[in-house]
Amino acid sequence: MQQRFHTLVLGAGAAGLFCGARAAGRGLSVCVLDHSAKPAEKVRISGGGRCNFTNVDTKAANFHSENPHFAKSALARYTPWDFCDLMAKHGLSWQEKTLGQLFCDQRSTAVIQLLLDELDSAGGELRLSTEVSGVQHRDGRFVVETSAGEIEADNLIVATGGLSIPKIGASGFAYELARQFGHEVIPPRPALVPLTFTGAAKDNFAELSGVSCPIDAQARRGPEFHEAMLFTHRGLSGPAILQASSYWRETESVGIDLAPGWSVRDELKTAKADTPKINLSTWLARHYPARLADYMLTWPGMPADKQLANLSGADMEAADQALKHWSIKPAGTEGWRTAEVTAGGIDTNGLSSQTMESKHVKGLYFIGECVDVTGWLGGYNFQWAWASAAAAASAIDADRAA
Numbered sequence: 001m002q003q004r005f006h007t008l009v010l011g012a013g014a015a016g017l018f019c020g021a022r023a024a025g026r027g028l029s030v031c032v033l034d035h036s037a038k039p040a041e042k043v044r045i046s047g048g049g050r051c052n053f054t055n056v057d058t059k060a061a062n063f064h065s066e067n068p069h070f071a072k073s074a075l076a077r078y079t080p081w082d083f084c085d086l087m088a089k090h091g092l093s094w095q096e097k098t099l100g101q102l103f104c105d106q107r108s109t110a111v112i113q114l115l116l117d118e119l120d121s122a123g124g125e126l127r128l129s130t131e132v133s134g135v136q137h138r139d140g141r142f143v144v145e146t147s148a149g150e151i152e153a154d155n156l157i158v159a160t161g162g163l164s165i166p167k168i169g170a171s172g173f174a175y176e177l178a179r180q181f182g183h184e185v186i187p188p189r190p191a192l193v194p195l196t197f198t199g200a201a202k203d204n205f206a207e208l209s210g211v212s213c214p215i216d217a218q219a220r221r222g223p224e225f226h227e228a229m230l231f232t233h234r235g236l237s238g239p240a241i242l243q244a245s246s247y248w249r250e251t252e253s254v255g256i257d258l259a260p261g262w263s264v265r266d267e268l269k270t271a272k273a274d275t276p277k278i279n280l281s282t283w284l285a286r287h288y289p290a291r292l293a294d295y296m297l298t299w300p301g302m303p304a305d306k307q308l309a310n311l312s313g314a315d316m317e318a319a320d321q322a323l324k325h326w327s328i329k330p331a332g333t334e335g336w337r338t339a340e341v342t343a344g345g346i347d348t349n350g351l352s353s354q355t356m357e358s359k360h361v362k363g364l365y366f367i368g369e370c371v372d373v374t375g376w377l378g379g380y381n382f383q384w385a386w387a388s389a390a391a392a393a394s395a396i397d398a399d400r401a402a
């Protein structure tokens with residue numbers, strides 16, 4: 001078995017397979033290695049089985065990182081349309097669902113097959129079920145100790161992802177390796193994850209489990225997200241909440257506007273003139289699912305359930321405040337078990353934004369989710385996987401050849 005390669009890629013996920021294929025396509029000898037028995041498990045479970053493989057509106061502003069500029073170079077050089085071209089080359093089709101999100105018409109396993117075919121046809125090798133126990137850097141080469149013996153490589157690409165969903169192979173390997181080679185790691189935290197609550201809030205939300213409605217959600221450090229919210233047995237979920245969760249920190253509140261894009265005060269004034277005999281509860285039930293409307297009536301600050309004709313200006317102002325400025329204080333998140341991504345990760349200060357190469361060790365690269373670049377919900381994280389992989393693959397020094 002060949003134990004010496006020009007380039008060894010650790011991690012056969014989205015970023016690792018794509019990087020391996022593109023590097024092998026340059027004529028370099030490449031091996032992609034993974035400890036799991038199956039490659040790209042996260043691609044398989046992504047997008048509800050239809051892989052939301054990119055977003056046509058991708059820009060650096062759709063990512064968070066300690067350095068918001070870091071992702072710009074790679075994203076500019078490998079665009080969503082480049083991956084669409086690759087999909088088309090493999091006979092795959094897609095459709096835009098909402099907000100620029102492109103989903104595969106075929107099952108997400110077709111995207112995995114695309115990645116495997118690209119690697120194979122370029123002459124790259126894939127080794128699964130192979131544990132890595134250590135990496136050394138000797139005489140400018142990397143020596144990787146694995147369950148299948150030592151493998152030597154001139155270039156090492158680390159694409160072992162983040163900590164989310166440990167049951168399908170996630171590990172903190174990339175962070176440990178980065179620290180070993182002198183890199184800083186921004187503390188990883190679960191992102192795109194449901195928010196959990198305790199006490200009365202938890203009980204109330206559990207009662208509403210399954211109810212959803214459009215909202216604007218905003219954590220203190222992030223932008224406002226206009227999408228749906230879903231009540232669950234443990235707390236709040238749905239796209240708007242998942243997006244806000246990526247910016248949320250413990251002890252902070254999340255602001256929710258339950259009347260996104262419309263004025264409660266103005267609507268109530270109009271309703272008071274048009275239908276003065278209906279009660280506030282009826283008006284609420286016309287705008288919200290019945291169970292949610294009932295719950296809203298119990299909120300402190302919400303005016304009592306009286307006929308609209310009897311609502312004062314102050315009552316309408318209070319209803320406006322309550323519905324447009326609902327502030328919730330999560331107790332935590334559902335954690336790594338359900339988080340779609342890991343925020344934080346390898347500090348971009350130690351990496352070249354052009355090539356993803358380490359500034360400390362020549363020939364060492366970090367790509368994909370292990371880097372401190374985290375996309376919003378909606379195909380951005382795969383676009384980062386493709387773009388960072390493409391940047392590294394084209395930058396590998398062919399002259400450091402095996």
Ligand SMILES: Cc1cc2nc3c(=O)[nH]c(=O)nc-3n(C[C@H](O)[C@H](O)[C@H](O)COP(=O)(O)OP(=O)(O)OC[C@H]3O[C@@H](n4cnc5c(N)ncnc54)[C@H](O)[C@@H]3O)c2cc1C
Pocket residue numbers: 010011012013014015016033034035036039040041042043045046047048051052053054130131132159160161162164165168169170171172173339340341367368369370378379380381382383385
């Ligand atoms: C449920 C779910 C749905 C998602 N849906 C979408 C979506 O529709 N669109 C989108 O853009 N993003 C989605 N994401 C996020 C997306 O899947 C990730 O951002 C992306 O897969 C990251 O790619 P990666 O290659 O960097 O890491 P990964 O895909 O996580 O791959 C890392 C690989 O490294 C291997 N590995 C880990 N540790 C070791 C080790 N010690 N030794 C050897 N190998 C190791 C793992 O087995 C894995 O194969 C989803 C995530 C989840 C969890």
